Amino acid sequence: MLHAALIGFPSTGKSTLFQLMTSAKDAPRGKGDTVIGISKVPDVRLDKLTAMFNPRKTVPATIEFTDLVAPGRSGGAAALVDVAGYKNADALVHVVRAFRDPAVPHPSGSVDPARDAQAMEDELILADLGVVERRLERMEKDLKRGKSAELDKEKDLLLRCKSALENGQPLRALGLAGEDLRRLRGFQLLSAKPLLVVINLDEADVDAAVSVEQAAERTGMKAFLSREGTRAVPLCAKIELEIAALEPADAEAFLKDMGLSESGLNRVIRGSYDLLGYMSFLTVGEDECRAWSIRRGTSALDAAGEIHSDIQRGFIRAEVVGYDAFMARGTMAACRDNGELRLEGKEYIVQDGDIINFRHAT
Ligand SMILES: Nc1nc2c(ncn2[C@@H]2O[C@H](COP(=O)(O)OP(=O)(O)OP(=O)(O)O)[C@@H](O)[C@H]2O)c(=O)[nH]1
Ligand SMILES: [Mg+2]
Structure with missing residues (x-):
């Protein structure tokens, strides 16, 4: 199953989002410090087909999310590198705080989403640099024992990665493919994973949730988000909580009032799905209408x-x-x-x- 992990500094709204996206009442399971929940990938096509076929069963595509449960452990890639749920994730979702609420103290003393987004990026890069350097050192020993074409190629690739990381570039920006990706897979490098930035807006800024451009403008994240391959979803977790408590028809009207076509939660779930290069094909019938996940x-x-x-x-x-x-x-x-x-x-x-x-x- 597709698997995305929520990351972010303390009190940015990760668990609030996690619970909403996975309706945590589904008894989330997890190991140690992590909790795993399953989200249904929203798909209007499946809804419309269900209305036509009136099947006994409708099965949507799903995606798994991981959240850190231990309070105080969250934040920092340092905390993540050893957590299996994060190393094995197909994608990372970074929840960045842009809400101001004085009742929720910010560990850095001020609210600055661009600073936090960059700080997390730097931590991912630093964690990967450690992994790459250790592997290169071990390789030197292997190379002394005997040369091989495969070792040479791996060393070449790792040196390229090292120089990118030293220049502050995440590995996902290298656009690695094919053999190179396969060679790196075993290292589970964090900055190589696709990244979705969730901008958790202040209630007063919820009007900026209508587009990434507006949210970026409002929160000072324009420069950060203008980089190649940086994807973002703006939302307001506090308002998502209110939407989730409404009847579907009321929720729809509420969203429409705000100029939104769908909830932020749905945009995060679908954004993660798209980010991973996944799409759905459909099967229909009186017995079952179903969306199936496949890679493009x-x-x-x-x-x-x-x-x-x-x-x-x-x-x-x-x-x-x-x-x-x-x-x-x-x-x-x-x-x-x-x-x-x-x-x-x-x-x-x-x-x-x-x-x-x-x-x-x-
Ligand atoms: N005002 C406001 N408060 C929020 C928003 N999102 C989350 N909070 C509050 O911020 C606090 C932390 O939210 P969590 O969802 O637990 O954050 P977290 O990132 O999981 O925190 P840790 O797991 O402790 O790192 C809670 O008191 C939330 O109610 C928001 O959009 N607006
Ligand atoms: Mg939490």
């Missing part, structure tokens, strides 16, 4: 394997129709009559929102 670029054959290894093994053809085409026609039969229900082979690259029926031998 997944073939029809591998998508079939997500559902069941038997379906992958017996794969014959994928019957595919795009979500928009399906909604425009209203039924599968109409799509077939208009040539919009395509038969695709194993190599077909599944697109976001494809509605698929796998034909397979049993």
Whole structure:
């Protein structure tokens, strides 16, 4: 399952968000200092298909979030490097405090989101530099015992990483791919993980939650967020708490009043999902309507394997129709009559929102 970890300095609103996103009443499980919860990935397409098919069951895509529970332990990458839930995370979500509330003291004495965002970035970089340097030292010993092409390549890569880190560059900015990514995987480097910055706005600034640009302007984070590959979601945790307590219809009206199309929680969940390069294909029927998570670029054959290894093994053809085409026609039969229900082979690259029926031998 996809797994994102919440990070941030003390009292920035991590646990407030965690509880809201995962409805912690689902009895979160965890080990030691961490707690894990599961969020449903909001998807209007699945909602609309459910309304059409009226299935016995609807199953959304999900994503796991980890939060630190031990108070006082939070903050600092130093605290994170040894925590398994963080090292193994696919992505990091950094909750940055931009709310002012004097009742919640800030450990640095003042509220400065840009400073905190940079401080966390620096800590991730420093933690990684330690890991990379230790590995390079060990490698020197290995290289003395005997050279190998693989060791040389790894050393090359680590030296590139080291120089980026020394220049204050997070490893995610290097745009590593393929073999390089594979070589680094075992080190679980924190600054290499995709990062989503959550700007936890003050209640008085909630109007700035309508766009990252406005939130960045309001909180002095423009320069930080203008960097390549820096993604952010602005919200106000305190107001999210109020929204969560409302009936769905009231919540919708409340959001509309503020000029928002969906809650901040949904934007964080979907933002994390997108950040990881994930998308969903859909299966429909009277029994079940379901969204399945796959990485962009997944073939029809591998998508079939997500559902069941038997379906992958017996794969014959994928019957595919795009979500928009399906909604425009209203039924599968109409799509077939208009040539919009395509038969695709194993190599077909599944697109976001494809509605698929796998034909397979049993
Ligand atoms: N005014 C205001 N207070 C907030 C907001 N978000 C969180 N808080 C308050 O800040 C305090 C800390 O919130 P938590 O969600 O526990 O923060 P945390 O980051 O998990 O804190 P630690 O786990 O102790 O590091 C609580 O008293 C919250 O009610 C917000 O948007 N506005
Ligand atoms: Mg907490």
